[in-house]
Amino acid sequence: MSEGTAPGAAATRAEYCVIACAEAWRGDGEILASPMGTVPTIGARLAKLTFAPELLLTDGEALLIGDVPGLGEAARVVEGWLPYRRHLAMVTGGKRHVMMGASQLDRYGNQNISCIGDWRRPDRQLLGVRGAPANTLNNPTSYWVPKHSTRVLVEKADMVCGVGYERAAAAGPSATRFHRIPRVVTDLAVLDFETTDHRMRVRSLHPGVSPERLREATGFPLDVPADVPRTREPSAEELRLIREVIDPRGLREREVRP
Amino acid sequence: MARARNQKLMTADQVAGRIESGMTIGIGGWGSRRKPMALVRALLRSDVTDLTVVSYGGPDVGLLAAAGRVRKLVAAFVTLDSIPLEPHFRAARQSGGFELMELDEAMFMWGLTAAAHRLPFLPVRSGLGSDVMTVNPSLRTVTSPYEDGEEFVAAPALRLDAALVHLNRADAYGNAQYLGPDPYFDDLFCEAATDAYVSCERVVETAEFAEAGGPQTLLVGRQEVTGVVEAPNGAHFTSCVPDYGRDEPFQAAYAKAAADPAAWREFTERFLDGDEDAYQAAVAAFAKEGA
Numbered sequence: 054m055s056e057g058t059a060p061g062a063a064a065t066r067a068e069y070c071v072i073a074c075a076e077a078w079r080g081d082g083e084i085l086a087s088p089m090g091t092v093p094t095i096g097a098r099l100a101k102l103t104f105a106p107e108l109l110l111t112d113g114e115a116l117l118i119g120d121v122p123g124l125g126e127a128a129r130v131v132e133g134w135l136p137y138r139r140h141l142a143m144v145t146g147g148k149r150h151v152m153m154g155a156s157q158l159d160r161y162g163n164q165n166i167s168c169i170g171d172w173r174r175p176d177r178q179l180l181g182v183r184g185a186p187a188n189t190l191n192n193p194t195s196y197w198v199p200k201h202s203t204r205v206l207v208e209k210a211d212m213v214c215g216v217g218y219e220r221a222a223a224a225g226p227s228a229t230r231f232h233r234i235p236r237v238v239t240d241l242a243v244l245d246f247e248t249t250d251h252r253m254r255v256r257s258l259h260p261g262v263s264p265e266r267l268r269e270a271t272g273f274p275l276d277v278p279a280d281v282p283r284t285r286e287p288s289a290e291e292l293r294l295i296r297e298v299i300d301p302r303g304l305r306e307r308e309v310r311p
Numbered sequence: 312m313a314r315a316r317n318q319k320l321m322t323a324d325q326v327a328g329r330i331e332s333g334m335t336i337g338i339g340g341w342g343s344r345r346k347p348m349a350l351v352r353a354l355l356r357s358d359v360t361d362l363t364v365v366s367y368g369g370p371d372v373g374l375l376a377a378a379g380r381v382r383k384l385v386a387a388f389v390t391l392d393s394i395p396l397e398p399h400f401r402a403a404r405q406s407g408g409f410e411l412m413e414l415d416e417a418m419f420m421w422g423l424t425a426a427a428h429r430l431p432f433l434p435v436r437s438g439l440g441s442d443v444m445t446v447n448p449s450l451r452t453v454t455s456p457y458e459d460g461e462e463f464v465a466a467p468a469l470r471l472d473a474a475l476v477h478l479n480r481a482d483a484y485g486n487a488q489y490l491g492p493d494p495y496f497d498d499l500f501c502e503a504a505t506d507a508y509v510s511c512e513r514v515v516e517t518a519e520f521a522e523a524g525g526p527q528t529l530l531v532g533r534q535e536v537t538g539v540v541e542a543p544n545g546a547h548f549t550s551c552v553p554d555y556g557r558d559e560p561f562q563a564a565y566a567k568a569a570a571d572p573a574a575w576r577e578f579t580e581r582f583l584d585g586d587e588d589a590y591q592a593a594v595a596a597f598a599k600e601g602a
Binding site for chain 1: 341368386387388389390395396400401404405406407413414415416417418420435436437438439440441442443445446461462463491492493494495496
C-alpha cells in the first residue's frame with residue numbers, strides 16, 4: 054500500500070517545499086547538487102528529472118549516480134567517483150551547490166549546527182561545524198529549515214558555522230570572493246538575501262501561510278510586503294514524479310508537518 | 312643468502328601497549344564508517360589516558376570519551392551517521408569533559424595533508440568569518456605572496472604520534488587494501504603519524520591483493536606502517552563494506568545505553584569488560600537474540 058498522496062490531490066505543504074528546493078538549483082548547470090534532508094533530496098532529484106538534467110547527484114556516499122532512483126532505492130548507473138577527499142576538493146573548486154540544514158539561522162544567514170549555548174560548555178552539543186565554514190566561503194550554500202520557528206530563525210547564532218553576509222564582508226575580500234547564499238527554504242516560505250544590505254527578505258510565501266504567521270515564527274523583525282508572491286504551484290507532471298517516482302512512500306510528509 | 316623480511320604482525324593489545332598516555336593519536340574512518348574499533352577496544356582495556364584524539368569522529372570518540380581517556384579532541388564533528396548525535400560526545404561536551412579544537416572538515420584534511428608533507432601549515436579559505444577562528448584563538452592567517460594578496464587561514468599541521476586505521480585486507484609487511492567505495496583519509500592519517508597501526512579483516516599473502524582489486528585499492532604502503540593486526544569484524548559496529556555493513560541494531564542499542572548511566576554500566580559489563588573474543592561472542596549472542 055502506498056502511503057503517498059492520492060493522484061490528482063492538491064499539492065501539500067511538503068510538496069510546495071519540494072518545488073521550492075528544486076527551484077534553488079535552477080540554472081546552476083553542470084554542478085553537484087548536495088541536498089541534506091529528505092525534502093531537499095526529493096527537490097534535487099525532481100530538478101534533475103525536469104528542468105536541470107545537467108545536475109550531478111551522489112548516492113549519499115562515494116558514488117556519482119547516472120540515473121535518478123526513488124528514495125531508498127539503489128542507483129543502477131554509476132557515472133563517477135566522489136569519495137570525501139574529492140568531495141571536499143569539489144567544494145573548494147566551487148562546482149557544487151549545497152543545501153544544508155540549520156539549527157540556528159540569523160537575518161544575515163549566519164548558520165549554526167555546532168552547539169546551543171556557550172561553546173566552552175554548551176547547553177546542547179549538536180553535530181559540530183562539519184563542512185559549513187568551507188561550504189559557505191567556497192560554493193553556493195542554501196538552507197533548508199523543515200520547522201520555521203523562533204528557535205531556528207534567531208537574532209544571533211550561538212556558534213557561527215556557515216558564514217553569513219555581514220560576517221563575510223567583515224572578514225574581507227578572500228571571504229566574500231565566492232560567498233553566496235542563494236536561498237533559504239522553510240516549511241512556511243522561501244527567503245533570500247537580495248537586499249542592499251543583505252538582510253533576509255521573503256521571496257515567496259507558501260500557499261496557506263499568512264504574513265502574520267511567518268512574522269510570528271521568526272525571531273527577528275522580518276518585513277513581509279502585502280504583495281509578496283506565493284510559492285509557485287507544481288505542475289501535474291511534477292506532482293506525478295514526486296508522488297509516484299521519487300517518493301512513493303510519502304517520506305516528505307514526515308519531514309514537513311502540516 | 313637473503314635476509315628474512317621484517318614482519319609486523321601483532322595483537323591489538325600489543326598496539327595498545329605501544330600507545331603512551333599523553334600521546335596524540337589519529338583515528339581513521341569517518342563517522343560510523345570503517346573505524347578501527349578493535350584497536351579502540353584494546354585502548355579501553357589498557358590504562359592509557361590523557362590522549363589528544365584527532366578524528367572524523369564517530370563511536371571511537373564516544374567510547375574513549377565515556378571512559379575518560381580524552382584530554383583534547385580535534386574534530387569537525389562526531390556522529391553515528393544513521394543516528395546524527397553521538398550521545399557520549401554530547402554528554403562529555405555538556406559536562407566540560409575535555410578540551411576541543413573544533414575545525415572545519417576541509418581544514419582538518421589540509422592539516423593532515425600538511426603533516427604528511429612535513430609542512431607547518433597549508434593555506435585554506437575555509438574558516439574565515441566563522442567562529443572556528445573565535446574558538447581557536449591560536450589559528451593564524453597568512454597572506455599570499457603573489458599579486459592577488461589574498462588572506463587565508465593557515466591550517467596547522469595535525470602531526471600525530473600514532474595513527475590507528477582499519478582496512479579490509481593487509482599483508483604481514485604493512486601494505487593495506489580498502490575494498491569499499493571510499494578510502495576516507497586513512498592513508499593521510501598514516502602518513503601524518505610517527506607510527507601507524509593497521510588492523511584488517513584478514514591478513515593475506517601480498518600476491519593475493521591483485522585478486523581482490525586493482526592497484527589503486529592499495530591505500531596504505533608498508534613504509535608508513537609499524538604494526539599489522541588481524542581483527543575480523545574489527546570495525547564492528549561501524550561499517551566495513553564490502554565485508555559487512557554497519558550493525559544498525561547494535562548501534563541503536565549502544566546509543567540507547569549511552570544515554571543512561573545505569574544502562575551504560577550494563578552495556579559495558581556485557582560487551583566491553585572482556586577481551587576482543589568475548590566482545591565478538593557477546594555481539595553474536597546479541598544478534599541471535601534479535602533474530
